[in-house]
Amino acid sequence: MRQDGFGPRQVDALQELASIGCGQAITALGKLAGRRFDMDVPEAWVGAETGAIASFLGALGQDILAVGVKLVGRLQGDLLLALPERDAEALAAILGFPVERASGSWSGMAESALLESGNIVGSAFVSAVAALVQEKLLLSVPSLARGSAKSCIEALVSHAGSVALATRFSCPASGQAPGLEGLILVMPDPTGIAALVGHLLSEQGD
Numbered sequence: 001m002r003q004d005g006f007g008p009r010q011v012d013a014l015q016e017l018a019s020i021g022c023g024q025a026i027t028a029l030g031k032l033a034g035r036r037f038d039m040d041v042p043e044a045w046v047g048a049e050t051g052a053i054a055s056f057l058g059a060l061g062q063d064i065l066a067v068g069v070k071l072v073g074r075l076q077g078d079l080l081l082a083l084p085e086r087d088a089e090a091l092a093a094i095l096g097f098p099v100e101r102a103s104g105s106w107s108g109m110a111e112s113a114l115l116e117s118g119n120i121v122g123s124a125f126v127s128a129v130a131a132l133v134q135e136k137l138l139l140s141v142p143s144l145a146r147g148s149a150k151s152c153i154e155a156l157v158s159h160a161g162s163v164a165l166a167t168r169f170s171c172p173a174s175g176q177a178p179g180l181e182g183l184i185l186v187m188p189d190p191t192g193i194a195a196l197v198g199h200l201l202s203e204q205g206d
Contacts, residue, residue: 006046006163006194013197018042018165020132021125022184026169028124029081032117033094035171042167053157053164053187057149060084060183064149067118068156070140071126075196076189078157079125079139081118083182085146088114090180094171111144118142121184133196134203163190 030037065088071077089099097110126137145155165186173179
C-alpha cells in the first residue's frame, strides 16, 4: 500500500464512492431541472499534482461559474458544481430565471437558482455517501464564484489536496431549451476520506 493509505482496493472503493455519490447528485439535479441529465463514468484521482484540479476545471473554458459547498464533520473537504458560464446561464433559464444576455448581468434570483442547484447536488452527494458508509455527513451553505478556473478554485476551495472525485454531466437540448454540460468535483481531506474508505472496506469484509 502507498504511504498515503491508498492501495488498489482503496482506489476501487474510492471509485465506488464517486459513482454512487455523483450518480445521486446528477439525478437530483435532473429532478430539479425537470430534464434528463447524462453522466460520464466518474473518476477518482489519488496523488494529483498541485494545479491539476484547476487544469481539469479549465477544460470547461476560459470563463466558468462554480458553486461550492464545504463538507464538514466526519468528512471534510469541498464540492463544486461547475459549468461554462454560457451553460450556467442555460441552467438558470431552465430553472425559470434567464440571464439578460444583452447586459450579461445576473439577477439575484438567477444566482440564487444556481446556489440552490449546488446545494441540492451537495446534499444528494453527502446523503448517498453517508448511507453507504453509515456515517453522518454534513455540508455548509453554498457559495458562488465566476471567472477563470484558477480564480474559482482560490475563492471556493480550501482542501485542494491529493485526492479528488469528478464526473462530467450533460443535458441534451430539448425544443427551445439549449443543451448544457458541466462537472461535479469533490476534493475531500485525504485523511478523512482514507478513514471512510477503510470503514467501507471493513463493512464489506475486505
